[in-house]
Amino acid sequence: MQLKSLKDGLFFHVKSIKSGIQPTIFSSNQLIHLYAKNGFLHEADKLFDEMPYRNVFTWNTIIAAHVKNHNLTRVEVLFNSSPRKDLVTYNSMLSGYVNIDGYEVNALRLFVEMQYSRPVIGIDEFTITTMLNLVAKLAVPSLGMQLHSYMVKSGSVSSGFSVSSLIDMYSKCGFFQETCQLFGEGHGELDLASKNAMVAACCREGEVELGLNVFWLEPELNDTVSWNTMISGFERNGFFKDSLKLFVYMVEKRVRINEHTFSSVLSACSGMRSVKLGKEVHARVLKEGFNTNPYITSGIVDVYCKCGYMEYAELANAVFGSENTFSVTSLILGYSYTGNMAKARWLFDSLAEKNSVVWTALFSGYMKSRQCEEVFMLLKELVVKETYVLDALILISVLGACAIRSSLDPGKEIHSYILRTGIEMDKKLMSSIIDMYSKCGNITYAERIFKEVMKRDKVLYNVMIAGYAHHGHEDEAINAFNEMLGRDVRPDAATFVALMSACRHVGSVELGEKFLHSMTIDHDLTPETDHYACMVDLYGRANQLEKAVLLMRNIPIEPDPVIWGAFLNACKINGNMGLAREAEDNLLRIEGDTGARYIQLANVYAAEGNWNEMRRVMEKMKRKNVKKLAGCSWVYTENGVSVFTSGDTSHARSESIYSTLACLTTEIDHIALE
DNA sequence: TCACCCAAGA
The missing domain is CATH 1.25.40 (Serine Threonine Protein Phosphatase 5, Tetratricopeptide repeat)
Structure with missing residues (x-):
């Protein structure tokens, strides 16, 4: 009797219990399958346990049920206690090992055992497609190619199952050419799974249009x-x-x-x-x-x-x-x-x-809010709690914190950790290391690593150009930019911020103007806040306040506090208090609750000896009840980090620190006098 | 009774 649906099965089961007639092994096997298929694994198990006689089909059915349910412990127990195993039993066990994470090595061992143990179990198309799945999961193309050769030799390469599995395997191993070739070869009649695997392969490769074309081939199949x-x-x-x-x-x-x-x-x-x-x-x-x-x-x-x-x-x-x-x-x-x-x-x-993704999430969160100390502390916590090799993305966060804090030593430690553990140096990681070295003051190291990379992408160039700019190496920055253009790497807005900042450091107004113009005309990029702020600052430093004023009047976007801050600084350098007042109104309108801005303004007036204006700003700040966080310096020692603010005496060794400082100051004064 | 193609967080 054929039990087609769960309803059929339940009806039959109830009837057999009521009548007391033991169903045949065949019917019980079908019932087990039906129960398992519909999610009633417990009922399937119960029936299996109650059966007085079982055949190899019975064992295979219950094993398959637990494989589908990802209950590998139970699968292994059943597999080991099964009195007679055939190829299907082995294939099911193999499928369990392949599809459940962490058992991939067991799958490989079982595959070898199937071929070489005595008596030989052998392999068939089911085995091969299951193994292709494993190859795709682990991305080990060499094994995939061996399986492919075996399929060609044994003549099993033409079925839909084989082709779709091969397409999937080659695509997931990164062999897109081979994927296309396989799909092209079987073009006589289109197999749906192969077609779907091909669409997926195109999308994986980023060839979405090609994927869409395949999708619309014989769309009625979809x-x-x-x-x-x-x-x-x-x-x-x-x-x-x-x-x-x-x-x-x-x-x-x-x-x-x-x-x-x-x-x-x-x-x-x-x-x-x-x-x-x-x-x-x-x-x-x-x-x-x-x-x-x-x-x-x-x-x-x-x-x-x-x-x-x-x-x-x-x-x-x-x-x-x-x-x-x-x-x-x-x-x-x-x-x-x-x-x-x-x-x-x-x-x-x-x-x-906690997996590595969730650790990474927290790391990047602390980085986003620039809580560098938290990043370092989290790293310590991670190293103690977890044993695995640190994820590249976590290292990128830590390197970022080193760059912000100018902490060269921890940065170097991370770099050597990467070299020691053999973590793959992708471009993101490389850029972070270069950025760290350059922001920590070691442009030579940054440059050395940069030059070791043959395939340089946009981010890598941007980081290096910014590094050169930061260190006042204008010519090197421009050379790197020219090399970038020569290699057909398209610059972006960040490239021009770096270039213009190089000009700012050496005061090249003309060159800065040229870059601002060129980014729009030659590279179809729209200047943003940073570009304008950079240009205003450049004019200010070059004592060309009138040009800064002209630019401020013509900026097509609403100037933000960064631009107004740059303009204020330009006014300070050029001693123009009238314009500073204008900047003040705009700055405090946008950023009236930021203490640092009031201090910046007060300093502008103080530099001119305009004490009344300074007092006015400070009183304004007091009325608004805003505070400015004290600026601080810090030193890394063996015992951790020591933070100092102006006039700070909280450190345990503050007396000896101040006396050392006094000695150093005296020495510097002597040198200055000489 | 076993095998193919599609899904998540950095």
């Missing part, structure tokens, strides 16, 4: 997977609107939507930072009952976090219940973005297990 692949392909390449448009079209065409669809659509909403669309999708998810899928619930939380709606995000997370690390990570990032690091830290501490 199933939910095809649509999902294309929707996610758009999303992952940043074409969020196209992703959502295709989703709408999918709904109109009445193609069945599943949990994968919603997951990608939610990512697109996050990418667009559209809370409106996010809410719409959220409503649809609730309506269609997908609100227990962890991919989807974390996706919803993420949309609200990315859009800055932290209250909604918290609420959604609470409603969805059951701890979801992805949701919590999104929340940590959301709070980091809004500068609420206390809340971010609280959430971080609430996680029982």
Whole structure:
């Protein structure tokens, strides 16, 4: 008897219990399969345990059920106690090892055992496709190619399963040419899974248009997977609107939507930072009952976090219940973005297990709010608590903190850690190291590392040009820029900030003007705040206040405090108090609650000996009740960091520090007199 | 009874 549906099965099961007639092994096997398929694993297990006789099919069915449920401990127990194992038993076990993270080595061992143990189990097409999956997951093309050769030799390369698995494997190993070739060879009749794998491969390669063309080949074939692949392909390449448009079209065409669809659509909403669309999708998810899928619930939380709606995000997370690390990570990032690091830290501490992504999230949060000490402390905590090799993105955060703090020694330690552990030096990491060395005052090291990189990208050039600028090496900055153009690396707005800042350091007004002009005319870039502020500063330092005034009048964007601050400084250098007053009005209008601005203004008047004006500004500041954080210096010693503010006597050894300082000052005075 | 293609947080 054939039991087709769960209803059939239940009916049959009840009948057999009532009648007391033991079902045949064949029927019981079918029942186990039906129960497991419909999520009733407990019932499947119970039936399996109660069976007086079992055959190899019985064992294979229950093993497969637990493989699908990712219960590997149970799978291994069953596999080892199974009295007779055939190729199917081995293939199921192999599939368990391949599809559950952390058992990849077991899969390789089992694969070898299947071929060489006595008696030989052998391998078949199922084994090969499962192994191709493993190759794709681990990205080890050499093994993939061996499997491919074996398939060619054994003549099993023509089935849809084989081709789609091969396409997927080559694509995930980064061999796009081979992927295209395989797809092209099988063009006589289009196999849906192979076509879907090809669409995915194109999107993975960033060839979205090509992917779309494949998607529209014989569109009547397309199933939910095809649509999902294309929707996610758009999303992952940043074409969020196209992703959502295709989703709408999918709904109109009445193609069945599943949990994968919603997951990608939610990512697109996050990418667009559209809370409106996010809410719409959220409503649809609730309506269609997908609100227990962890991919989807974390996706919803993420949309609200990315859009800055932290209250909604918290609420959604609470409603969805059951701890979801992805949701919590999104929340940590959301709070980091809004500068609420206390809340971010609280959430971080609430996680029982912390993976490298969540550590990275906290690191980047502290970096974003420039809490460098917290970055260093977190690093200490991480090294104590976790044993794994530090993630490149974490190191980038720490290097950033070193750069801000001008802490060369910790920076060097990180650099040697990278060399020691053999972490792959990608361009981002390389740029961070170069930036760290240059900001910590060691331009020679920065340059040496830069010159070792053959394939230099935009960020790498920008960092190096900024480094040269920072150290007053105008010619080197311009040479690097010319080399960049010669290598067809397109400059961006940051390149010109670096170049103009090089001009600022050496006072080359003409060159600065040339760059400002050239970025618009030759490179189709729009000057932003930093460019104008840089130019105003350049004019100021070159005693060309009239040009600064002219530029201020013609800046096409609303000048922000950075530009006004630069202009104020220009007024100070050129001793023009009338214009300084104008800058003051504008500055305090925008930044009336920033203590540092009042002090800057007071200093402008003080430099001119205009004590009345200075007093007026200080009184204004007092009335507004704003404070300025004291500027400080710091020194790294073996015992940690010591911070000093002006007139500070809080340090335990402050007496000896001050007497050393007095000696040094006397010596400097002597040198100056000589 | 086992195998292919689509989903999340830096």
